[in-house]
Amino acid sequence: MLRAFRAPAGWMVPAAVLALASLLPVQSSAAQNHAQPDQPAKALARSILQQLIEINTTDSAGSVSATSKAMEQRLLDGGFAKEDIFLGGPTDRKQNLVVRYRGTGQKKPVLFLCHEDVVEARREDWTTDPFRLIEKDGYFYGRGTQDMKDNDAILVTAFLLLKKEGYRPDRDLILALTADEEGGSSNGVDWLLKTHRSLIGDPAFVINPDGGGVDLQNGRAISVDMDATEKLYADFQLRTTNPGGHSSLPVPDNAIYHLADALERLQHYTFPAELNAVTRAYFEKLSTIEHGQRAEDIRAILKPSPDALAIARLSAVSPEWNSILHTTCVATRLLAGHANNALPQTAQANVNCRILPGHSREETRQALIRIVADAAVSVRYVDDAGNVHDTAPESKGFPPPPLTPEVIAPLEKLAATMWPGAPVIPTMATGASDSVYTEALGMPSYGISGIALETNDVRAHGKDERLPVSSYYRGLQFYYEYVKMLSGGQ
Numbered sequence: 001m002l003r004a005f006r007a008p009a010g011w012m013v014p015a016a017v018l019a020l021a022s023l024l025p026v027q028s029s030a031a032q033n034h035a036q037p038d039q040p041a042k043a044l045a046r047s048i049l050q051q052l053i054e055i056n057t058t059d060s061a062g063s064v065s066a067t068s069k070a071m072e073q074r075l076l077d078g079g080f081a082k083e084d085i086f087l088g089g090p091t092d093r094k095q096n097l098v099v100r101y102r103g104t105g106q107k108k109p110v111l112f113l114c115h116e117d118v119v120e121a122r123r124e125d126w127t128t129d130p131f132r133l134i135e136k137d138g139y140f141y142g143r144g145t146q147d148m149k150d151n152d153a154i155l156v157t158a159f160l161l162l163k164k165e166g167y168r169p170d171r172d173l174i175l176a177l178t179a180d181e182e183g184g185s186s187n188g189v190d191w192l193l194k195t196h197r198s199l200i201g202d203p204a205f206v207i208n209p210d211g212g213g214v215d216l217q218n219g220r221a222i223s224v225d226m227d228a229t230e231k232l233y234a235d236f237q238l239r240t241t242n243p244g245g246h247s248s249l250p251v252p253d254n255a256i257y258h259l260a261d262a263l264e265r266l267q268h269y270t271f272p273a274e275l276n277a278v279t280r281a282y283f284e285k286l287s288t289i290e291h292g293q294r295a296e297d298i299r300a301i302l303k304p305s306p307d308a309l310a311i312a313r314l315s316a317v318s319p320e321w322n323s324i325l326h327t328t329c330v331a332t333r334l335l336a337g338h339a340n341n342a343l344p345q346t347a348q349a350n351v352n353c354r355i356l357p358g359h360s361r362e363e364t365r366q367a368l369i370r371i372v373a374d375a376a377v378s379v380r381y382v383d384d385a386g387n388v389h390d391t392a393p394e395s396k397g398f399p400p401p402p403l404t405p406e407v408i409a410p411l412e413k414l415a416a417t418m419w420p421g422a423p424v425i426p427t428m429a430t431g432a433s434d435s436v437y438t439e440a441l442g443m444p445s446y447g448i449s450g451i452a453l454e455t456n457d458v459r460a461h462g463k464d465e466r467l468p469v470s471s472y473y474r475g476l477q478f479y480y481e482y483v484k485m486l487s488g489g490q
Contacts, residue, residue: 041161045476048074049153050133053142057117064179064187065095067116071156071177075099078160086199094179094187098199101159103169103487108204110486111174111443113434114152115181115188115210118144119461127464138469145467147460150451150475151209152177158480170488174200181210181434186384189434193441205407206438207486209479211429211447214419214471216454221419226411227447228278229400230429230436232355234392235382236329236368237348238262244338244345255347256336262372263331263349269371271327273311274356275301278400278426279324285425301325323430327364329353350382354430357399361392398436400428401444410485411448418478419452450478 051070056062072087080099089095103109121130121143128134130143144150155175162169176199178188193200211227240262242255275283280302287298294317300310315322322328329351336347355364361381368379381392403426412424427447429435435445452471459465483489 041157042473044160045153045157045473048157049140049145049150049472052116052149052153053133053140053144054131056131057144058120059117059180059183060120062117063093064116065089065093067152068095068097068177071097071152072099074156074160079163080159086196088196089179090187090191096179096188096192097177098192098196099159099175100199101163101169101173101175103171103173105171106488107171109172109174109201111176111200111203111206111438112155112483113176113178113189113206113208113210113438113445114155115148115178115434116152117179117182117188118147118149119182121465125463130465135469139466140469140472141464141466143465145465146451146453146458147465148210150467150472151449151479154450154472154476154479155209157476158483161480162483167484167489169484171204171486173483173487174203176200178434183384189437193437203443205401205404206435206443206445207407208433208435208438208445208447209449209451210433211431211435211449212427213449214422214452216452218454221422221452222455224411224415224419224422224424225427226408226424227429227433227435228403228426229276229357229398230432230447231323231327232357232359232361232397233432233436234353234355234361234364236351236353236365236392237380237382237388238331238351238368238372238377239346239348239380240374240377241346242344244343247341247343250343255344258374258376259334259336259347259349262374262377265373266329266331266351266368266371270315271329271356271367273301273306273315273325274358275306275325276357276400276428279428281403281426282324282428285423289423320430323354324428327353327356327359328430329364329368354432355397357397357428360394360396362394363396365392398439401439401446404444406486407444407446407448410482414478414481414485418450418474448482450475450482 052067055066055070057064057067068087072085075085076082084100084102086098087095123129128141132142134141159175176189176192178192180186180188212225214221215223215225238259240255240258242253283298283302287295287302290298297310297314300307301314311325315325331349332352333350337344353364355361365379365381372379381389383389415422415424429447433447435447438445452474
């Protein structure tokens, strides 16, 4: 999943930034300074990250099972009991790992949900080998350094450090390392919840580090984002057919032209703007931070009758704000024709939609039919397995979970010491995550990460994916402390 929100260039916040020298608290210290990690802790964190990065977990050629087995051995070596670790999945390459850190049972468990798979990466596209951890110029390079083997490694390391020091939480802590988030989760968390629900039980809430994070601008923290809801994912196939013929005898009725016209109409269409409880709270916070025209526009869209021009200006400022305000649908793949010297008999495109909460996939399919406005172009729903259907599910996603103080209060307290002046802001993920499966079962789920990235350096799913070394160790510091704060530690 891509990070939920990147602040647009030029967004300035009057906030001081905490010195990057203060890292993971392995011993107690003054709250604002945070003790440095000792070298063994840093070495452990780095070696786990390297191990994860250098195991290929792409769908085409990789093995999630290999990473799950490697982390299982790490946990066993670190003192976790065999009976508290589950390794399993529907295929030999798609084995998930679930470990339970036993607590006193005073409170309901917390589930930490992380995926191990990564998107494809070709060596010829990258400056470095995507499946080697390369450290240079203050960065870790490698596929998964942003999405999301960084947080996989952080949570495993935090569990091992806490176990080593004999920490006893007041609740069970469950860590699930899963398969297939990048490909529909049918072999991952969805499979776990359907076939091994007892491993997860009924947690008080779910923390998913695949969302949220700390936004930096020129090294300064400007916000600490927490995903409190997410858009609904859907793929649609636009397809048209034609008798075809010899290319020397062209006619206006051309399958490619029909499809091209349909996609052009989609290109110029904007879905209606909407705010929900989370995105309204998000823009309300921004209205106290922004200045000038942007601040005026934010206030204008918060009115009972939002200003259309203000919506248009904010949408133009950044793709993220546009996506927060609208359902979006965009062409992502094309396939047409069968020979260079023949008129095309078929032309089709995949259109990927990210749908605002409260609207269904079928509602969106019907909207696409109206936008396309061509009976010769069919609009069909494509499910996670790649099957095409004449109708789409009517479910409208899930309402945002409550912003419970049990989750928010420690986050705000910790953020204030680690990134002073940067507000904690509830956000709506514009991408998609495995939280959709836990939310479906009534488990309040929140995207929270301590990884800080520059707003203009998001490389998840892209070439030369990288992570600042300092951000990795501070992300470890964050989760070491946050896990304790969620489970009775001081």
